[in-house]
Amino acid sequence: MLEIGLTGGIGSGKSRVADLFAERGAALIDTDLIAHEITAPGGAAIPALVEAFGPTCLRADGAMDRDAMRALVFSDPTAKARLEAITHPLIREVTEQRAARIRAGGAHPYLIHVVPLLVESGRWRERVDRVLVVDCSEATQITRVMARNGFSREQVEAIMARQATRAQRLAVADDVIDNDGPVEALPPQVETLDRRYRAMQPASRTPPRAEHP
Template sequence: MFAVGLTGGIGSGKTTVADLFAARGASIVDTDLIAHRITAPGGLAMPAIAQAFGPDYVAADGSLDRAKMRVLVFSDDDAKRRLEAITHPLIRAETERETRDARGAYVMHVVPLLVESGNWKGRVNRVLVVDCAVATQIERVMRRNGFAREQVEAIIARQASRDARLAAADDVIVNDHVPRDALAAHVDALHQRYLAYAAAAK
């Protein structure tokens, strides 16, 4: 199936854009949603996380204590690698399952760390980057998540740079104080293009 990889920095508006594509019939496979699902109460990753990191990183409801784990992996690269060794294979397996089950004209993989991962670019036909200014990212995430500016800046610093994402892009949607109807019009145009690519690929 023809596949588009949708990415962008934190706070760029990936979910908003993905929702617009979904409304037009694209099958959305969101790796962030999968990551949340496997670390929810009873999630596939939770037994291994509890064993590797101990009960301190498991919330009372049996889910991953995200706030505590976020602090740990931002200060300890080894802990980050251990967490990823547990979660990444499960995310990949679930991504492949959802892709097999997709019924849209094409599938759109929403992958926040597509550029950083190194292997995603070879798994999709086109890369779509949702782009905005870093100042806009910071403002949005502070408002949405209640994070301090320093927290957001630290997250952005660990992601690919804006220039690196744009260099990897086949298509770009600018989502920087763009009116909703203008954003929808851009999605409409790309959706028609992707439908044509998908038809040609059959």
């Protein structure tokens, strides 16, 4: 099965593009959604998070307090490393379990892994046949995230500073979707890639070591 890694910066429109591919029959595995699952109340990462960061890392409902952890990670690089050491192996495990079921099922023409930090994670390029980047200008990213999340410009810029740059993402891209224009411009681009992916055969890859999600 052909496997594509879909990525893009915050506010680029990855989720909308992924949904358009799903409407055309593609299988999706979203690592960001998995990250939310394992840090939800009773999630697989919760016991280790409490052990590493104390009970104050949780909200009242038992989920990880994402705002508090975001602030901690931004102020303490060692906290980021500890958080990733807990969450990344679990995300990788769930991802591989779901991918194995999709491959065995044979119900989809290809599989798309939605990986916000694909470039930053290091080894994803070896785990997919192609990298698809959803691209837009940094100004568009900032405007969208401020409107969507209610963040200040400074908050958005701080998040972007910790992600790969636009140039770094484009440098690893096999395919690019331009999402700097109106939403009506997306479906034709997805349609073109859908036809291309259906006609492709997957590359022969050696499974990499389990180091990153």
